[in-house]
Ligand SMILES: NC(=O)C1=CN([C@@H]2O[C@H](COP(=O)(O)OP(=O)(O)OC[C@H]3O[C@@H](n4cnc5c(N)ncnc54)[C@H](O)[C@@H]3O)[C@@H](O)[C@H]2O)C=CC1
């Protein structure tokens with residue numbers, strides 16, 4: 001027993017040595033928050049591991065007749081609040097630790113904005129740019145077939161993430177429905193509206209990001225209509241964030257994507273850029289209304305708001321030193337490494353942490369699932385109003401915790417999420433006698 005404990009302690013002390021492994025990063029942050037809340041360390045031991053992780057092999061017949069065998073994962077972190085929930089990512093860098101970390105973040109995110117779901121996440125190691133449309137469809141359908149035993153509207157509900165879209169969700173639900181023999185719209189969210197998708201889901205993550213930026217600007221007494229911003233990533237989340245920021249009068253001077261970036265000191269014409277990328281055939285970085293800029297240079301621009309909206313580990317000890325922004329809004333999951341974070345803290349940057357900032361996507365996914373369950377559909381106005389309520393609730397809770405504990409926004413977000421999960425663990429008898437503060441996080 002003592003030896004087991006020693007091994008456990010050693011594994012945990014290794015956390016700091018794996019700076020860029022998102023799963024190590026999230027475990028480290030949970031451990032610190034559990035300590036800061038004065039909770040029993042058993043809470044950390046429950047939360048540190050996903051309850052279930054599935055690895056699947058995905059042999060696909062390619063257009064040229066050869067077979068390629070891809071690898072996919074689905075991680076389900078904890079289901080004490082409800083079914084697990086989270087996106088599916090298609091990317092060459094997907095790995096089991098990334099998927100596990102993303103599922104843990106989903107649990108904290110749903111807890112912060114008071115959504116009755118747990119955290120899940122899936123991924124396939126693939127560069128979809130190398131696949132034809134029919135190969136991509138076969139891969140999407142095969143992945144869903146392979147994870148079918150562990151998903152469903154009351155078990156685990158997937159959604160889009162990096163390089164997956166409503167079209168991909170459409171193929172996936174069709175495969176699931178055909179296997180089950182009837183339509184089950186609540187098995188996946190972010191699907192096309194015609195087959196049960198929610199109005200406002202496509203825009204939801206970016207809309208939510210902008211709600212949090214608006215609240216942060218109030219805290220800092222910043223006039224958004226006189227502010228500037230730079231964005232990394234112009235996919236679903238980046239482009240929608242740009243659209244809503246532009247509508248608030250923010251001047252967006254730089255946008256980057258996986259291929260490069262564009263810069264215009266006078267402000268990029270965002271409506272024209274959105275039009276340019278609309279049908280998916282153009283990259284934002286090819287937009288001609290601006291000069292080229294690298295990701296690294298973009299991070300150091302003299303802007304008020306910086307929005308990483310692409311992938312993990314972008315705000316690092318190398319890039320954070322150059323950041324001049326007053327607000328870093330983490331639209332992406334896990335964009336900041338611990339040493340990057342330390343530099344942001346030293347500079348006094350107001351960080352809107354990912355698990356709060358990008359929670360709008362899963363919030364409207366929850367609304368989509370509710371509508372599917374009722375088989376009754378809401379107007380977009382209703383969706384957006386409810387989204388705003390949940391985002392403001394989460395923001396206020398986190399800000400309150402930050403002020404109370406005199407800590408960073410990130411630590412405050414973890415503490416709010418963990419407190420909420422602890423209440424559910426106690427209610428289910430998973431933990432006992434913990435000396436947590438009576439800090440209910442329910443909106444009701
Ligand atoms: N789609 C959603 O509803 C949600 C997504 N997120 C997170 O937001 C982030 C972006 O997701 P989506 O917009 O859905 O993906 P997406 O696939 O639509 O777009 C990703 C964008 O990032 C760019 N990109 C990729 N690697 C890059 C790099 N190394 N440097 C610069 N740009 C790079 C791509 O070119 C693309 O513009 C991810 O971290 C995702 O987990 C978070 C919450 C919900």
Ligand SMILES: O=C(O)CCC(=O)C(=O)O
Nearest residue numbers: 086087159161361362365
């Ligand atoms: O809409 C959802 O269910 C999940 C969105 C997601 O993957 C995320 O928040 O990272």
